Amino acid sequence: DTEVTQTPKHLVMGMTNKKSLKCEQHMGHRAMYWYKQKAKKPPELMFVYSYEKLSINESVPSRFSPECPNSSLLNLHLHALQPEDSALYLCASSQIQLSGANVLTFGAGSRLTVL
């Protein structure tokens, strides 16, 4: 199994809603990532979890709240978002090896629209 599965594929929410994006992998990877990608831009790193602990937070607004319940699951909780938060949210996972490539394997993304 070499997939990273993201749900939902599409999400439309109002600015007062609370929703969550989910990501799952069964490759035994111990690092998981959230990236945000606006149209015609590169992915921007938001969060990294290593061994289920938050290791990187790229100064993301608190209306985005990540959670890593176990080594296979990664959630992104959304609350009081703004229209400019509309984007493709990409989840990725990788191994953590000192001298390895640690290639990121991406999910297909969740396309979020905030009205």
Add this chain to the structure above:
Amino acid sequence: AQKITQTQPGMFVQEKEAVTLDCTYDTSDQSYGLFWYKQPSSGEMIFLIYQGSYDEQNATEGRYSLNFQKARKSANLVISASQLGDSAMYFCAMRGGYQKVTFGIGTKLQVIP
């Protein structure tokens, strides 16, 4: 801090020809990794090829090769025998320390029949 620079916003290539996509990088890390990803219009990010900073040989994966010139801090992607399905955005990326992977702004490749 690490920085990836891709200076070609768009490239055209004739089907069956080879094309080189440019990437330069800057980092203070001694150990780092360089990646190329492909993103078709559907949005998924597809891993193509990896080069470690200590690898002496240039990486190759099928029709993809990475021209790694460490002294010049460049990691260009060469696609041989281009196919129509190669039309996509191509991102160069770098991993430094702490699992942080940074992407360049990308190059849009269009393959012409």
